Amino acid sequence: MARIGFIGLGNMGGPMATNLVKAGHDVTVFDLSEAALATLKEAGAQVAATAADAVKDAEFVVSMLPADKHVLGLYLDSEQGILPAIPEGALVIDSSTISAEAARELAQGVIGQGRRFIDAPVSGGVGGAKAGTLTFICGGDNADIEEARPVLEDMGKAVFSAGGHGAGQVAKICNNMLLAVLMAGTSEALQLGRKHGLDAKVLSEIMLQSSGRNWTLEVYNPCPGVMEGVPSSNGYNGGFLVDLMRKDLNLALKAAAGSESFTPMGEKAAELFDAHSENGAGSKDFSSIFDFFEQQGK
Numbered sequence: 001m002a003r004i005g006f007i008g009l010g011n012m013g014g015p016m017a018t019n020l021v022k023a024g025h026d027v028t029v030f031d032l033s034e035a036a037l038a039t040l041k042e043a044g045a046q047v048a049a050t051a052a053d054a055v056k057d058a059e060f061v062v063s064m065l066p067a068d069k070h071v072l073g074l075y076l077d078s079e080q081g082i083l084p085a086i087p088e089g090a091l092v093i094d095s096s097t098i099s100a101e102a103a104r105e106l107a108q109g110v111i112g113q114g115r116r117f118i119d120a121p122v123s124g125g126v127g128g129a130k131a132g133t134l135t136f137i138c139g140g141d142n143a144d145i146e147e148a149r150p151v152l153e154d155m156g157k158a159v160f161s162a163g164g165h166g167a168g169q170v171a172k173i174c175n176n177m178l179l180a181v182l183m184a185g186t187s188e189a190l191q192l193g194r195k196h197g198l199d200a201k202v203l204s205e206i207m208l209q210s211s212g213r214n215w216t217l218e219v220y221n222p223c224p225g226v227m228e229g230v231p232s233s234n235g236y237n238g239g240f241l242v243d244l245m246r247k248d249l250n251l252a253l254k255a256a257a258g259s260e261s262f263t264p265m266g267e268k269a270a271e272l273f274d275a276h277s278e279n280g281a282g283s284k285d286f287s288s289i290f291d292f293f294e295q296q297g298k
């Protein structure tokens with residue numbers, strides 16, 4: 001069993017760290033939120049007073065923070081960065097969704113200081129984090145990814161190597177751009193059916209058994225009342241926030257601009273999620289885009 005320092009105990013990081021504790025690892029955690037720390041203490045983790053304290057004896061450091069600035073600040077900030085506190089040779093695993101550029105900058109900083117680094121963003125949502133069935137999409141040296149594998153498998157069901165440092169983040173934003181398009185498209189279709197008097201549950205079942213089948217219909221239906229245990233049936237609370245999806249779409253569109261890729265569907269999805277957020281839904285689960293279609297269709 002490994003000594004693990006875990007930073008960032010939000011919707012995703014909380015259940016991920018809990019699963020590492022359950023698997024028998026020696027886990028020390030830190031978050032800015034006292035409530036998040038209390039939950040992990042209850043689950044059996046050791047709680048550190050600072051991020052640097054959480055990693056000072058670690059063989060593995062896992063971070064699960066919102067965006068580029070939080071991750072770069074955590075490790076590389078000239079005054080408060082925790083990199084000097086991490087033991088030499090330790091393996092840093094950043095599972096946040098950040099830009100490929102930030103992941104490469106971080107890799108360079110971490111490796112330059114004698115530690116090791118992989119980017120390992122995840123797919124599978126809060127449900128996957130709780131159930132320990134996440135998919136890890138890694139970028140970095142294969143030997144480091146293989147060393148991380150047993151730890152990642154205690155939080156997930158699949159570990160992929162997408163290529164070198166930053167490649168995990170590129171694969172992740174390709175996936176999330178597609179997810180945004182699928183969620184918007186599924187919401188659009190359900191709204192169209194409802195306007196014609198169809199029952200959303202029946203229509204969902206029909207599309208699930210037809211060529212429109214996709215992940216949102218399988219496990220994350222956006223229409224309230226169709227599926228139990230998903231954000232749409234809980235006031236769109238918890239889950240994956242609209243503003244985090246907007247962040248991922250921005251990352252995808254920036255990556256597209258930098259590579260002269262053609263991404264009109266991603267652009268349209270970004271436009272829709274931006275408008276939804278401007279209406280005040282930024283902190284709702286991203287499946288609430290269904291609500292936006294319902295409102296616009298009135």
Ligand code: NAD
Pocket residue numbers: 007008009010011012013030031032033036051064065066067070074095096097098122123124125126239240241244
């Ligand atoms: P969240 O906002 O619920 O949690 C982020 C946590 O980081 C919070 O608890 C916050 O207090 C903490 N934090 C921020 N700055 C910190 C610092 N300097 N030191 C310590 N703690 C700090 O976000 P989340 O939903 O858990 O998402 C985390 C990452 O995972 C994001 O990059 C997101 O895009 C990605 N992601 C989320 C989902 C999802 O379904 N929620 C799915 C896949 C990937």
